[in-house]
Amino acid sequence: MSVVWYSIPLRPSQLSLAHVLKSGQSFRWTATPLASPSSPPSAPTEYSLCLSDRLILLRQSPTHLHYSAVFPPPTQGEATEEKVKETERFVRDYLRLDVDLEELYRTWGEKDAVFRKEEGDGGVLEGVAVLRQDPWECLFSFICSSNNNISRITSMVQSAARHFSPPLLSYPSPPASSSSSSSPSPEPTTYHPFPPPSAFASPSVVPILRDLGFGYRAGFIQRTAAMLVEEHVEPEEWLRELRESETAKAREELLRFLGVGRKVADCVLLMSLDKNDIIPIDVHVHQIAQRLYNFRPSSAALPGGKRKASSGEKIPMTPKLYEEVQTALSERWGVWGGWTQAVLFASDLPFLLSSLAPNSTKPLKQPLIRSSQLPQPTSYLPEGLVALPESMLPSSPPPETKPSVKVEGGGRLAFASSKQISSSSSRKVKGGNEVRVKEEVKEIGLAQEAEGGEGVGGSLGERIKRRRRNPTTSTRGVSTK
DNA sequence: GGGTTACCGGGG
DNA sequence: CCCGGTAACC
Numbered sequence: 001m002s003v004v005w006y007s008i009p010l011r012p013s014q015l016s017l018a019h020v021l022k023s024g025q026s027f028r029w030t031a032t033p034l035a036s037p038s039s040p041p042s043a044p045t046e047y048s049l050c051l052s053d054r055l056i057l058l059r060q061s062p063t064h065l066h067y068s069a070v071f072p073p074p075t076q077g078e079a080t081e082e083k084v085k086e087t088e089r090f091v092r093d094y095l096r097l098d099v100d101l102e103e104l105y106r107t108w109g110e111k112d113a114v115f116r117k118e119e120g121d122g123g124v125l126e127g128v129a130v131l132r133q134d135p136w137e138c139l140f141s142f143i144c145s146s147n148n149n150i151s152r153i154t155s156m157v158q159s160a161a162r163h164f165s166p167p168l169l170s171y172p173s174p175p176a177s178s179s180s181s182s183s184p185s186p187e188p189t190t191y192h193p194f195p196p197p198s199a200f201a202s203p204s205v206v207p208i209l210r211d212l213g214f215g216y217r218a219g220f221i222q223r224t225a226a227m228l229v230e231e232h233v234e235p236e237e238w239l240r241e242l243r244e245s246e247t248a249k250a251r252e253e254l255l256r257f258l259g260v261g262r263k264v265a266d267c268v269l270l271m272s273l274d275k276n277d278i279i280p281i282d283v284h285v286h287q288i289a290q291r292l293y294n295f296r297p298s299s300a301a302l303p304g305g306k307r308k309a310s311s312g313e314k315i316p317m318t319p320k321l322y323e324e325v326q327t328a329l330s331e332r333w334g335v336w337g338g339w340t341q342a343v344l345f346a347s348d349l350p351f352l353l354s355s356l357a358p359n360s361t362k363p364l365k366q367p368l369i370r371s372s373q374l375p376q377p378t379s380y381l382p383e384g385l386v387a388l389p390e391s392m393l394p395s396s397p398p399p400e401t402k403p404s405v406k407v408e409g410g411g412r413l414a415f416a417s418s419k420q421i422s423s424s425s426s427r428k429v430k431g432g433n434e435v436r437v438k439e440e441v442k443e444i445g446l447a448q449e450a451e452g453g454e455g456v457g458g459s460l461g462e463r464i465k466r467r468r469r470n471p472t473t474s475t476r477g478v479s480t481k
Numbered sequence: 482g483g484g485t486t487a488c489c490g491g492g493g
Numbered sequence: 494c495c496c497g498g499t500a501a502c503c
Contacts, residue, residue, distance in 0.1 A: 215489030
């Protein structure tokens with residue numbers, strides 16, 4: 001039996017799996033090098049993600065995005081036409097293929113030099129989009145993100161799946177007959193779907209999570225899960241419905257959960273609730289604002305009301321500073337600001353081999369090369385795998401996809417977002433991501449006053465919203481000493 | 482109430 | 494001693 005592949009014509013500049021799946025947005029994708037031992041380090045990679053009923057497989061070539069799905073034994077690998085369509089729908093939705101990324105980059109380039117390839121060296125990573133993730137998994141992941149780094153968040157999220165949900169399948173399937181003639185088949189990996197909130201709702205999971213390395217976040221996860229299951233019959237569906245809510249309302253709801261502060265809430269809003277304009281702020285993004293736009297905190301944003309921060313000094317992120325940076329960047333970046341942030345953030349990740357311009361103030365430890373410029377591998381579909389004709393979708397010639405979101409209006413950003421950020425609001429067509437133009441983004445500097453409209457304006461005062469106590473969790477301190 | 486401090490564990 | 498934060502405590 002072999003895995004059947006389908007493909008969607010797509011350039012890496014329209015979406016780059018290598019850049020986006022490991023950029024700290026999602027933490028559950030497995031990247032498997034398909035290289036035979038002698039292959040160059042740039043050999044093709046297969047990305048896999050376990051959903052509730054299937055394992056999604058993705059690969060990418062310079063011209064296509066290849067996708068496939070593997071099902072557990074009963075259904076076996078047999079992918080019915082309907083299931084293939086489902087898989088493609090998931091892929092297009094999750095990767096936001098309805099958004100014309102190249103056009104977004106072009107538009108940014110008109111306003112920001114950093115987005116222009118000045119001299120052979122593009123300053124930013126290509127093909128970085130904001131993924132449309134499952135809200136519950138996203139919430140869980142970012143609760144884990146506090147005081148943490150990508151690699152550990154990844155191990156926490158993955159061990160949570162391994163320990164709290166039953167295995168769905170193993171892949172590659174253990175070879176029936178030992179190893180055939182082909183190259184040494186990779187170790188089979190067992191995949192687990194991401195567990196629902198109910199799996200973490202009992203206080204008894206806290207010590208287990210601690211053993212798994214969650215640290216103090218164990219209590220946050222459990223109490224948040226408990227709140228969700230006791231307040232809603234279908235917690236995951238309820239979370240998903242926040243996509244239809246105004247940003248302020250959705251954020252308010254998220255802030256009620258334990259372990260969810262402004263930063264985490266904003267990450268969830270952007271990466272799973274369709275709030276494309278929301279820009280999560282951390283120290284890193286603050287540095288980007290300083291470096292690229294010469295942003296400087298007002299004295300009010302500095303602790304102790306200091307006059308100003310001396311250069312080189314580390315500035316702690318306070319709620320006030322958070323607001324200031326977010327407002328400034330929102331005004332600069334507009335309704336797709338969250339995406340802009342994602343690109344610049346990914347471009348600064350050392351393990352993505354990226355770098356900004358040579359003369360940037362950012363210390364360069366990595367060679368000036370973008371991973372997308374590495375030598376391209378030759379084969380993407382190893383022996384035994386059947387490459388099928390182009391996607392079964394309505395025609396789509398190789399060089400372009402057909403984004404349903406387009407840019408209009410004098411090259412200016414003219415998208416409608418799923419929320420209203422300035423005067424004219426726009427309606428979002430639910431279901432698909434069909435969104436249509438409607439407003440213009442005004443050109444603005446880095447003024448520090450003026451609320452950048454909805455989303456950014458929500459004063460921190462909203463946090464007063466008391467967090468619901470979880471009755472079943474009288475074990476407050478959860479001290480495991 | 483806004484400014485500290487503890488928290489858990491990995492990495493420089 | 495640093496940290497992709499947040500909750501709890503003055």
